[in-house]
Amino acid sequence: MRTKRLSAALSVLLAGALVAGCSSSPEEETPQETGPVELTFWTWAPNMDKIAAVWNEAHPDIKVTVSKQAGGDEAAAKFLTAAKAGNAPDLVQAEYQMLPSFVAAEAVADIKADVEGVRGEFSDGIWRLVTLGTDAVYGLPQDSGPMMLYYRQDLFARYGLEVPRTWEEYAAAARTVHARDKSVYLGGFSSKDPGWFAGLAQQAGGQWWSITGEAWQVGINDDATKKVADFWGGLAKEGVVDTQAPWTPEWNAALNGGKLLTWSSAVWGPGVLSSNAPDGKGKWAIAPLPQWSAGENHSGFWGGSSIAVSAGSKHRKAAAQFLSWLNTDAKAVDLLIKEAAIYPAAKSGQQLLTTAPEYFANQPDFWQQATTIAGTARGFTFGPNVNVAYGAYKDAFDKAVQQKSSFTDALAAVQDATVADMKKSGFTLAS
Amino acid sequence: MTATMLDKPRTTAGADRPGGVRRPLGFAPTAVLLLGALYCLLPVLWVVTASTKTRGELFTSNAFAPGTGLLDNIADLSAYRDGIFWQWMANTALYAGVGALLSTAVSVLAGYALAKFRFFGRDVIFNVLIGGILVPAVVLAVPQYLLLAKAGLANSYWAVLLPSILHPYSIYLARIYAAAAIPDALLEAGRIDGAGEHRLLRVVALPLLAPGMVTIFLFQFVAIWNNFLLPFIMLADDERFPLTVGLYTLLATGANQPALYHLVIIGALLSIIPLIALFLTMQRYWRTDLSGGSVKS
């Protein structure tokens, strides 16, 4: 019986579908020329729609619509494909390292003339990430990720450890800890996070890309970075640092269960820790990264992003106006901190951070410390094919970690892959 | 023989069938099957237990130990971005429902024509259509996007619906079903009586093909429900996302934000439930007689 009725229903639906298929044509979206300017905005920052709503309330003439995107590796490719098809949104979130490839693809607009007024809101180091060292300005910085050392205060006390001030001390502590308990590590090396390794290279003074005259120079295996690779390669070979893939349930459990005593990470760490290691609440603290020589004081950047205006946008001025508000207006930056949980790139924004995150209630001066550390962070210029370099990093260091082989060789492989790709694409390279 | 097979699905359980008199192997066959069932069920069971866990419990307790946060998780998910999850659910139902319906229509028409007519170019057309399975979706997604964008359809419901309609497997199945279920004699008789071809299709072919159509519909429904890459590349506006892409935005939250594991897992569970319901209510149609019961009596 059921069969009969179903088949009858399906036949009717089928006939209907056929008719519909013949008569209906896809509706055309006609752009509205009158009325307020409409801007679309691709971002993965949480609650950005709420922040945009505040703007929309105050600016009825410029309406911003947020499209929340996934923030994975594919985000950049998706934007570039959309730009190629002439379908790009007006505004797009771009991680700093991806911005040069957006510029090279001519997918983002130069907004220098529109944002001149807010230049003073950002430090020179951060500003360079959106100018790429040229005269143009390709976006406004939104958040940044100065790196610092997260460590378990309670377990450091239990193991009788001092917070390492140099990487040498870090190595010694790593050996001590692992010798005491084979299941515990002082920290980890991640072959899955090229951005993390880039930050450590920045701290050591590496310059992966630089511009000399009209040519690119690629220095991924420069002496500073080799030093970093050697250091971690040695510890990995000894087996005294954890080399498992981070961001997995296993890694979360290790962070949560006190099997990892430190995490060299960036200022956005509290969000990750409170979510993935809830049991560590009130037990973690921050300190500056260990230094390469005693007495130095440097850090690097891991993560952070800018907002750019796409080259195809018909409303560049309006978009830039929104951008300036979003990233420099006191109220907007306050919202970014509270709603989107980011560490703002604007200098004024950093002063808004006063109460330590709840997770770090044990360290009431958390933000003062963080701001001090942020002042010591140095970045470098990113090149036009960071995605290729980062992909090569994962493949090469995955293998090196797995085979316990030389990290310097792995680094050389990343350098070679990056240079080969740039040559293939026709970029001028300094010899 | 084959026609009746398609016409009246037999009762499902094997136990009540005549012929099964002896049990030389005792409980062994049942045990093997149950082991297989367990192997397939355990990971699914994990989704169920994991969805009951709070954020903290997820990384602290054994994978199969139940947690205490099921209702909170559902509430959190429903509250996320003003309940956009349910919008994704509705979108997915639309994509899968309408897409599978259109796909069934197109496949059945094509399969019927291929099975029951002789015409110039039949083999070529069939081979070319089936050859489509050789080209993986990963390869087609970007060019499809670029072409649909040229037509002004990218980021619309159509962008996901239209490319989902053509499905070589379904055409293949439809051809087999049509060959097996529709006796040529019936069509001939109709033609002699002067019935037009469209009338024959409606009155003779479609009713006979109905069970096969349901099967094709179900397979397509699941395929579209779980499709990720096509909607991921086609859609920019998260109000139009299906569940897979929506859940992915919760998982890939960007380098500086923690993944919303507990929301992804409860979301995954809720997204599987409609499919399980489909399995249970329509299980008699879950059959794929790939070679059309080529055993002739």
Place this chain on the structure above:
Amino acid sequence: MSTAQQGARAARAGATPYLYLAPAVVLFTLFVAAPIGYTAYLSMRRVKFSGLGLGKNSRTEIFVGLDNYRAAVADGEFWAGWLRVLGYAGLVLTLMLGLALVFALLLDSARVRLARFSRIAIFLPYAVPGVVATLLWGFLYLPSLSPVHATLRAFGVENVDLLDPSTVLFSMVNVAIWGGTGFNMLVLYTQLRAIPRDYYEAARIDGASELAIALRVKVPMLAPALVLTTVFSIIATIQVFTEPMTLRPISNAVSSTWSPLMKVYTDAFVNGDLYSAAATSLVIALISVVPSLLFMRLVRRRAFGEER
């Protein structure tokens, strides 16, 4: 139009079959043929930058002929990927289809209890989307929270890494078997149900055991369906992509070019190089033509033999 033909097999052509095929052919043209054509076009092009590539007009798309194909074929990793896929396919095909066959025969055999439950359970993984499978296996393969490892420990097997280079292939095969056995089982089971019961009765009367009936009567009759599931599975394993992508975030032993199709994905979706991806994907399609030609021949001879 309605004149009967000699042999009474099919109607004389006329416009009807073309009309019925039109939607499929139109859709094929728009959403398969045109994109493939576009892919072929892209595969012979490349973006060329000049200088720093940052200023206006420093970027042009140029015609490069077969350069991208040469690069694809010259890449040792590409062929290493094929080798890995070959090993993977060998394991998946034998184990998955073997299990599917055993389950189907058992379901069809006499007096199996809870058959309906088992059938649905084995088919259930078909409903789990890939995004979830990634999470799932992350929890099950990594040691500290995993019941798999807990079980192994209970049997005295300590410290097994299911994700190192020597084991990751099997972990991947397991994901494939888990996801694919149910579908194939269903195909074979449906075929079995279509076999008239009288075929076995004769054998039973001759005193053949259930096992003998299964091996000597049922399996030969399943041959056409087995061939077809095999060919479908071959094509699916050549296109293997989801399983390695699933394990890559949690394992150090899966490179971005583990399978040929992963290379295409990495080029297109991570490196943004549509042109190389296009060339590589066409090479993959060409290579898959070999088993598929085989497939076409089998399809026609086995399944449609009775039609002509």
